[in-house]
Amino acid sequence: MSDRMPGDLDGLTPEQAAARLLLETDEADPVQAARLDAWLDQDPAHRQAWLDAQDVWASFDAADAHRPLDLPRRRARALRAGRSSVPWMAAAACVAAALALGLVLTPWRRATEAPAAVQRVVYEAAGQQRLLDLPDGSKAVLGAGGALDLAYGGNERRARLAHGRAYFDVAHDGSRPFVVEAGGRLITVLGTRFDVASDAEGLSVTLLEGSVRVTASGGDPVVLRPGQALVVAQGRTQVRQADEAATERWRETRVVFDDKPLSEVIVEMNRYAVLQLVIDDPQVAALRITGQFRVGDNARFARGLVRLYPLRAVPDGPARLKLVGVRSGRSLSSPDGPGAKR
Amino acid sequence: MLLAHEQRMGEPVDVSADGENRHASARGGAMAALLAKPLAAFFRRRLGPGNEAEIEDLVQDVFLRTADQLNLAEEEHARAYVFRVAASVWIDRHRRRQARQADQHVSFDPDRHDTADRDLVRQLDARETLRAATLALADLPERTRAIFILRRIEGLAVREVAARLGLSTSAVEKHMVRALEHILTQTRAWR
Structure with missing residues (x-):
């Protein structure tokens, strides 16, 4: 990907060039970013066209609420390879669909073969909900009466929610997707926070952060965005805006601190989240904290801290966020600032 | 989020001076430093120059959102991921501003950026x-x-x-x- 460059832009209108640059430039790649900047600086009309293109592209985020798109979307989803209805076309469509689904359906097949599970753990929450430290560093909260059955293998971390409700904060592991099996669906994630409730009536999957893909055997996969919920009830599947407050009501989500040093506070906060906060500065550690906090979302907690204290949060290894005094943090994004000269 | 008690810190502290970083920390810090500049450029491209304070906040937001997913062992992957998040941080900011209808007051100075109609478009x-x-x-x-x-x-x-x-x-x-x-x-x- 990084060696690809947008084609020659000469002779194109600013809109045409902006379309190409938006689709084909990987801004994470320094060479491509430099080329984009050169084009933007060439002419104010270029920058204008590119910013407009960003707006137009972003406007499709609201597509779900825009009725005139409903019909074209239905037609687009129904479109398959070849439009004539000769029988082999149907077969081709199946192959195409199978290719499209191949990646996500693999776990189903693997489940029926002898699973080479390295590690099996069964958790049950009899009387009351339990906070679980899973073997890979993921966290889960299992609702009262629930049962969670883990099978961790070399290629996959699988958790079966036989019944009940669970919340997951999944540790990132690109080589071993985390797959939750619930209510006849597979929920595949790399690293994210989400809530699953499964009972005889149906299933609901609410995504709080990151991205998950929900697959029914034989159905199209559904990719959820944060704040969306997939609800299966009476055999019908729906994606809707999640009621996040309701999603959190069932589990313990608050802790209270009364004039505690930040070092103690983060130990408690770290119990509930994959993302670990760390401090190596005694002055930061000594900050006094009072208040009621929501657990399980340490990024949010850190965001609150950096708003109120002279602190910055800096990535510090996988799933670690270091809280530092503001001067060293400042050097992060203002390279010409005093902190840059180390 | 309630922080009822707010203690003032004296002078801001420079943590880099105390040299007690662990191995992973050093690596994480290096990665953060490596990504900070191109990330700032990403937002500067969209905001125009002269908005350094906001650019810094946006970069901070990206770090906060990516912290628990960032696998620093895979640099290419981390870079791509961080930029995906940067895009969504940008979109969220855009939405928030539109909701507040504050865009034209804060975001651009037409004289400075010589793009008077950008404001119009933004509105x-x-x-x-x-x-x-x-x-x-x-x-x-x-x-x-x-x-x-x-x-x-x-x-x-x-x-x-x-x-x-x-x-x-x-x-x-x-x-x-x-x-x-x-x-x-x-x-x-x-x-």
């Missing part, structure tokens, strides 16, 4: 933009339109669209360019 409700884009979408050939929809709205990857429609990935990419070129040209005329 357009995103819904209006979407309405115009949808109209433009309607006059594309069905296949091109469907590809754009599957990719941009339904969120399918290029190779997924290609497999579904029995096309090569480069053909799908060409349809995408054609669709977006058309939409941009049409919405420009409409504006």
